[in-house]
Amino acid sequence: MLFAACANGRSSVSVRSLLNGVQMKVDLKQVEDACKELYIRALKLLPPDIKQGFERLDRDETDATAKAVLGTMIRNIAVAEDTRNLLCQDTGIPIYNVAIGAGVEVPGHELKQAIVRGCERATREHPIRSSVVHPLTRVNQHTSSGRLVPVINIDFVPDADTLSIEMIPKGSGSENNSWLKMAIPAEGVDAIKTFVIDCVLDAGGKTCPPTIVGVGIGGTADLCIHLSKVAATRPLGSRCADPEGAKLEPELSRAVNELGVGPQGLGGDSTSFAVHVETAATHITMNPVAVNMQCHSARRARATFTPRGLEYGF
Amino acid sequence: MAHFDFQMPVTEEQVRKLRVNDTVTLYGTLYGIRDATQIHMFDRGRKTRFDLNGHAVIHTAPNVRRVDKTDAAPCGYAPICIGTTTSDRMERFTRPLMSECGVRIIIGKGGLREGSLTAFKEIGGVYLAVIGGAAALETTWIEVIEDVDLDDLNPESLWRFRVKGFGPLLVSMDSHGESLYTQVNKAAREKRAAALASLGVKR
Numbered sequence: 001m002l003f004a005a006c007a008n009g010r011s012s013v014s015v016r017s018l019l020n021g022v023q024m025k026v027d028l029k030q031v032e033d034a035c036k037e038l039y040i041r042a043l044k045l046l047p048p049d050i051k052q053g054f055e056r057l058d059r060d061e062t063d064a065t066a067k068a069v070l071g072t073m074i075r076n077i078a079v080a081e082d083t084r085n086l087l088c089q090d091t092g093i094p095i096y097n098v099a100i101g102a103g104v105e106v107p108g109h110e111l112k113q114a115i116v117r118g119c120e121r122a123t124r125e126h127p128i129r130s131s132v133v134h135p136l137t138r139v140n141q142h143t144s145s146g147r148l149v150p151v152i153n154i155d156f157v158p159d160a161d162t163l164s165i166e167m168i169p170k171g172s173g174s175e176n177n178s179w180l181k182m183a184i185p186a187e188g189v190d191a192i193k194t195f196v197i198d199c200v201l202d203a204g205g206k207t208c209p210p211t212i213v214g215v216g217i218g219g220t221a222d223l224c225i226h227l228s229k230v231a232a233t234r235p236l237g238s239r240c241a242d243p244e245g246a247k248l249e250p251e252l253s254r255a256v257n258e259l260g261v262g263p264q265g266l267g268g269d270s271t272s273f274a275v276h277v278e279t280a281a282t283h284i285t286m287n288p289v290a291v292n293m294q295c296h297s298a299r300r301a302r303a304t305f306t307p308r309g310l311e312y313g314f
Numbered sequence: 315m316a317h318f319d320f321q322m323p324v325t326e327e328q329v330r331k332l333r334v335n336d337t338v339t340l341y342g343t344l345y346g347i348r349d350a351t352q353i354h355m356f357d358r359g360r361k362t363r364f365d366l367n368g369h370a371v372i373h374t375a376p377n378v379r380r381v382d383k384t385d386a387a388p389c390g391y392a393p394i395c396i397g398t399t400t401s402d403r404m405e406r407f408t409r410p411l412m413s414e415c416g417v418r419i420i421i422g423k424g425g426l427r428e429g430s431l432t433a434f435k436e437i438g439g440v441y442l443a444v445i446g447g448a449a450a451l452e453t454t455w456i457e458v459i460e461d462v463d464l465d466d467l468n469p470e471s472l473w474r475f476r477v478k479g480f481g482p483l484l485v486s487m488d489s490h491g492e493s494l495y496t497q498v499n500k501a502a503r504e505k506r507a508a509a510l511a512s513l514g515v516k517r
Binding site: 127172255266 | 379
């Protein structure tokens with residue numbers, strides 16, 4: 001019963017009251033089970049903000065072919081729900097984003113091992129296609145895992161008693177279209193805007209548009225690329241926390257949708273749901289910009305552990 | 315814009331009738347093929363026991379379940395979720411697929427390049443667009459996984475599906491030198507300057 005945990009709502013998490021500031025201890029077996037469940041949920045249930053994004057694009061689209069393509073995509077979402085099937089055949093590279101609250105006690109290394117076990121179990125027990133191979137031998141272990149995969153990002157947040165795990169199956173059609181440009185200060189913001197437009201043109205239909213275009217600005221080369229992924233996988237309707245980055249989002253969104261690439265690169269108004277921007281401080285000599293895209297199957301799922309129990313969402 | 319129902323396999327004459335923006339629905343046999351399948355076939359000289367002559371291939375690596383062999387699963391695989399992948403990576407295999415194996419139809423997403431368009435024109439073939447990321451729907455068009463070859467490459471094996479109305483699929487590259495991707499790309503690049511100007515880009 002895939003959604004049993006969801007239907008039951010809550011399950012037990014041991015709570016220790018305020019000793020050394022610790023407000024919640026995490027049960028690693030429960031984390032493992034949740035990480036299995038998250039992968040499967042992400043592959044089957046599209047988040048509500050993406051569904052709303054489809055409704056908006058479908059309403060505003062003026063091209064007949066594009067309208068038909070969007071109609072098929074929307075129908076697919078319903079078929080996946082009705083048949084409890086995967087939305088897309090690409091099970092992606094699994095990414096788990098972990099946010100650990102200030103009062104949460106959890107052994108870090110064991111947490112990572114539990115996540116990997118959950119990911120592997122989803123692959124074997126559902127089963128789903130393992131899309132992960134060794135980069136040189138191309139050998140597939142049929143576990144969706146391998147060296148440093150699943151990708152696990154760990155962050156620490158002030159929420160005292162919350163452990164949150166977000167799962168993103170990142171499809172390769174969009175991931176294969178990723179770019180970094182180490183522009184220079186003299187090229188200014190114009191270089192960033194030009195780069196975004198040129199990336200969308202280069203991607204054409206290969207990224208499975210309509211996409212979310214994620215733009216990373218600043219940082220080091222690796223941080224810049226990471227930010228572009230954070231931007232590409234953010235919920236629709238969210239804004240960049242940096243007001244300067246937020247200012248760029250609507251104008252870039254409008255500009256990329258003027259290009260007419262359209263859904264699946266077959267022409268139309270609906271090239272992207274949105275352009276999202278994330279920023280980081282950078283060096284006086286640097287002006288890096290990275291673009292990472294999320295395909296229209298913009299899948300993600302979230303498990304939130306609190307002293308009140310475990311809840312699934314997006 | 316016409317619609318065609320094809321019982322597979324087809325002849326050169328049948329595919330040469332297709333023009334971009336026509337639609338096609340396939341019945342009977344459809345083969346599934348992927349990066350590794352074609353690397354092994356065309357770069358490493360591996361042969362398949364399947365006869366692809368006059369057939370359609372879809373760029374895919376399906377989600378399948380191992381089951382006991384029955385009429386519903388004659389090779390011991392049941393479909394879970396079968397869709398498509400980005401075709402562009404497999405561009406250089408179009409010509410050998412056609413000239414060495416006799417393939418007439420390639421199905422995928424995002425389109426292929428000039429080399430494939432030339433091969434379609436010279437040999438007689440088409441590219442049909444299936445909607446990427448709509449695999450739950452496309453799985454309902456597949457009746458059974460009939461057979462599999464080169465299965466050590468799983469999931470990038472060479473799959474033989476029996477399909478019941480696989481489509482409608484859009485003819486997006488034809489044998490007359492027309493490609494919707496080239497048309498859309500050219501039109502989009504012509505809008506680049508205006509898009510940059512609207513963003514206030516000075517040079």
